[in-house]
Amino acid sequence: EREPLEEVLQTRLERNYDFMISRNLxxxxxxxxxxxxxxxxxxxxxxxxxxxxxxxxxxxxxxxxxxxxxxxxxxxxxxxxxxxxxxxxxxxxxxxxxxxxxxxxxxxxxxxxxxxxxxxxxxxxxxxxxxxxxxxxxxxSLPARTEEEKEAFKELVADRKKQVSFGWPLSALTVGIAQDDRCARAVALQAERFSLKPDELWMPLSDQATGGRVFSVIVKGRALLEMPSENQDLRKLGGIDGSPAVAVTQLFEGSLVLEGLAAAYGTRVRAITAVEVYRVRYIDFDVAVDATPSAQEWMPRFRMLEADVKKQLNHRGPGAQGVVSGLKPHSSDPDIHQWRARRNKAIGKARTKVRPGGGLHSSNGNPCVLSPWVPLEDITTNSSRREMSARLQDSSTFTSSIASLRRDFSAPDLKHARSKFGASTESGQSGGSPSSASVRLPRLTPSM
CATH class of the missing domain: 2.60.120.10 (Jelly Rolls)
Structure with missing residues (x-):
């Protein structure tokens, strides 16, 4: 009879072994x-x-x-x-x-x-x-548990009780929800709390995440909803990963964050100061609203706030995406940068011929006038130096003519004609018609 008992025991051990393997798996x-x-x-x-x-x-x-x-x-x-x-x-x-x-x-x-x-x-x-x-x-209670783990669990329970006493996070919204509202306290019992340090990043959850749709409320501090960029030339905002980003909107105390929409645009939250944010599942929110008739008093205002936040993000999100898309690195960027460097170098060489007062000057100090068909970039090239020397001399003669013409315009007979024209105009206004007054100006011939 020993052999059958041993077989039964062995069979049971094998079955238990198979069960333990499948259970552990x-x-x-x-x-x-x-x-x-x-x-x-x-x-x-x-x-x-x-x-x-x-x-x-x-x-x-x-x-x-x-x-x-x-x-x-x-x-x-x-x-x-x-x-x-x-x-x-x-x-x-x-x-x-x-x-x-x-x-x-x-x-x-x-x-x-x-x-x-x-x-x-x-x-x-x-x-x-x-x-x-x-x-x-x-x-x-197992010996393997550390004191930090036990304290963390106690703090979690204490935080939930504190949330209930203040009605957070719904009481922080600007829709007139009291701290002692039953629905607010029921939601506070389920809300998940996050504490962010300055410059710390926090990622919104997608609507497809486990647990369903969620929204968040900033209870304390200020934060920024931003969109990360791949362009390293963009000013870095100092997040955990130090990556550059484009600002979408600022978040203050009482701000509502629709995490699913924010995640759809690829944004993230960066804390500017120490921030306390609470995440609420729409499942828990809907159950609390359904179980509390008093929630119908402020529910329309909450839906209006929800619609405003959605409208604002749908307005700014595509714009931020356009900026990020426009700042993405391109394969032609090195060639464009090299061309710009060559162009700036050529312009810099051309400006060495320009005085601080502005304009090109000849050897005698008079301003020179260049022909319109001569590009400014060709001034310093070897092929046009001789031509430019000749034109600088011609421009000196032209400048002298302009100066002589200016002297003729300030001549005494011109001043006399101006005064006579003014007197005739005054007499025409007092008696005759202004159109009948005529003044014969002297003909000016510039001396060359």
Whole structure:
């Protein structure tokens, strides 16, 4: 009988071994990456995520089955691994669609809110990962955890409580939302906080990112929405990577950032001062608005602000893209730079013949006049030096004629004629017609 027992034991060990291999493969390829993509665990090391994932299990749901029901007790966070689901309003209408990687109920895992805020129903066959508060506390209590990791988790919980007390980030918007507004506090419970140092860069999320569409609010500090450029001649703005960029718009306290649109234009946020910014998922925002009737008082103003921000970015974004596109390096740039250098050198040589007062001068100091068919660039060439010497002499004679003509115009008889013309004009205005007054000016013949 020993041999059959040994065979049974060996079979069970092999099965357990195969199960452990498949489970470890599932944890490393699906569970840990799903945890890392959530806002709650994205900032923690992989070793911590491995400890959180090790005891976790997943539940399967068929199409049409309810995954969570509004107002039921909650003590776990859910991550959709496979399939799709929808969040329903209080009337049963769909509010949002969840795709693989989306998460719900992280505040329940943190122990901050132990009630499901909405009903979630499976659209197709789904597989949902369940992260309980107990599994999270177990991972934090392991000897491998450092004091920095434990303190970071405590600070996260403290920050969420502080956000709720101030109603951030919605109360920072210029749409008249009070700090004690229930909807603002519900959103604050889910908002993700980021602290930026001066010159630090922050990348907006695309609408196709895991978790769906998001928007952000600048609560403290000033920042700049800019578009990076490949042209190294552009003034560097001093970001983390030191790359040049084109400014799109400035961001102040209370500014709304539509991250999906900003990411579509390829922009980024650069902190000018110390900045505190909060990211909100539209899923959490829509659920909070649906569950709070008082939100309808300020919701139209929020939609107007949202439309204004979208209009402004759609107006400035293409212009910034045009500037960036125009400043891209071209294969002909070296030839153009060489041609410009040669041209500037030729102009510099030509200007050596020009006095500080302006104009070309002959040897006797009189200004000279050049023929219009002689280019200025040819003045210093060897082929035209003799011709230019002759023309400088001719120009001296021409200058003397001009000076003589000026003396004739200042002659006494011309002055007398001018005074006579003035007197006749005055007499014509007093009595006769001004048109009848005539003055015969002396004929001027310039002396050559």
């Amino acid at each position: 599932w944890l490393q390829e699906q569970v840990v990456p799903s945890l890392a993509s959530t806002s709650l665990f994205s900032r923690y090391a992989l070793s911590f995520l491995d400890d959180v994932a090790s005891p976790l299990i997943s539940n399967s749901f068929t199409a049409g089955q309810v995954i969570t029901k509004a107002a039921e007790p909650a003590e776990s966070m859910l991550v959709l691994l496979e399939g799709s689901a929808q969040i329903e309003s209080r009337q049963g209408a769909p509010l949002a669609v969840l795709s693989p990687g989306a998460s719900l109920g992280e505040v329940a895992a943190l122990g901050l809110y132990l009630t499901r805020p909405s009903t979630v129903r499976a659209i197709s066959n789904c597989r949902v990962l369940v992260i309980t508060a107990r599994a999270l506390q177990r991972a934090l």
